[in-house]
Amino acid sequence: MQSETTSQDIDLGLQGKVALVTGAGAGIGREIARWLARAGCRVAVNDIHAEAAEQSAAELRAAGREAVAVVANVREEAEVARMVEETRRALGDLHVAVNNVGMNAQRPVTPFVELDGDYVRDVLEQNLVATTLCCIAEARLMLAQGRGGVILNVSSGETTRPSPQLIPYGAAKAGINHLTQSIAAELGPQGIRVVAMAPGTTLTERVRETFRQEHVDAIRESNPLRRMTEPEELGRMAVFLASDLARCVTGQFVLADAGAHLSRSRPANADP
Numbered sequence: 191m192q193s194e195t196t197s198q199d200i201d202l203g204l205q206g207k208v209a210l211v212t213g214a215g216a217g218i219g220r221e222i223a224r225w226l227a228r229a230g231c232r233v234a235v236n237d238i239h240a241e242a243a244e245q246s247a248a249e250l251r252a253a254g255r256e257a258v259a260v261v262a263n264v265r266e267e268a269e270v271a272r273m274v275e276e277t278r279r280a281l282g283d284l285h286v287a288v289n290n291v292g293m294n295a296q297r298p299v300t301p302f303v304e305l306d307g308d309y310v311r312d313v314l315e316q317n318l319v320a321t322t323l324c325c326i327a328e329a330r331l332m333l334a335q336g337r338g339g340v341i342l343n344v345s346s347g348e349t350t351r352p353s354p355q356l357i358p359y360g361a362a363k364a365g366i367n368h369l370t371q372s373i374a375a376e377l378g379p380q381g382i383r384v385v386a387m388a389p390g391t392t393l394t395e396r397v398r399e400t401f402r403q404e405h406v407d408a409i410r411e412s413n414p415l416r417r418m419t420e421p422e423e424l425g426r427m428a429v430f431l432a433s434d435l436a437r438c439v440t441g442q443f444v445l446a447d448a449g450a451h452l453s454r455s456r457p458a459n460a461d462p
């Protein structure tokens with residue numbers, strides 16, 4: 191008789207499950223939505239820009255997947271509640287929620303002493319507040335459903351070291367790591383796993399367009415793997431963390447940074 195390990199195919203446990211991905215109209219979020227769909231999820235694609243959300247959802251449908259666009263600004267509590275409810279109404283019980291919206295709120299890198307309150311509040315709101323509001327609404331729904339679930343927050347490799355000139359961003363992402371730990375502890379008994387993934391500088395369209403080539407080369411050269419993270423690698427990672435392969439993983443952040451956190455010669459402001 192064959193043992194269980196050789197006789198059974200690997201089941202990711204994601205077939206037919208409903209996944210919501212915020213900020214999935216572009217970049218890393220769009221790639222996460224693509225990979226969760228490939229793993230069998232039915233996907234709600236959120237973005238603040240209707241056209242971007244519709245385009246990502248249409249691409250998934252064209253590939254034979256089930257997907258809907260849910261337009262909402264995840265910085266606004268009422269819009270977050272509507273986003274989660276629209277997802278449930280369109281696709282059914284929510285199983286995987288990926289809180290991907292973040293970035294430096296389109297603010298330039300700025301020395302600490304030149305920051306002002308508007309800048310600080312904007313970046314904290316775009317990252318820590320928005321992610322917290324999403325986690326609250328998603329966790330409420332998952333608890334009401336009573337079938338557990340997975341919440342995956344997108345953090346940053348910036349949290350492994352000081353982030354000069356990006357101080358509110360680094361602090362907000364470090365807050366997301368702690369938030370992830372705490373919610374995991376509180377909701378673990380109800381079968382809800384909460385994890386974070388922390389990308390290093392990732393070659394999204396935006397990074398390709400806005401970073402000077404010398405800067406990209408310098409980051410690549412300073413990473414132990416001599417490469418940069420590709421958006422699709424974060425899609426793969428999201429599938430792993432959301433799947434039953436990671437069913438014992440909760441309350442931690444997992445780096446996907448080509449080893450950047452190990453580097454002693456990392457260029458400044460490598461994470462936009």
Ligand SMILES: NC(=O)c1ccc[n+]([C@@H]2O[C@H](COP(=O)([O-])OP(=O)(O)OC[C@H]3O[C@@H](n4cnc5c(N)ncnc54)[C@H](O)[C@@H]3O)[C@@H](O)[C@H]2O)c1
Pocket residue numbers: 212213214215216217218219236237238239242262263264265290291292293294320344345346347388389390391392393394396397461462
């Ligand atoms: N790109 C990188 O190098 C990198 C590195 C580390 C961490 N990250 C993190 O990864 C996540 C995604 O980054 P990205 O580079 O793919 O960003 P991006 O700017 O390329 O895409 C973000 C998407 O989110 C949408 N969005 C922005 N604000 C929103 C809001 N309030 N509500 C709903 N949608 C909104 C945008 O319209 C856009 O489609 C962020 O949390 C970022 O901090 C990125």
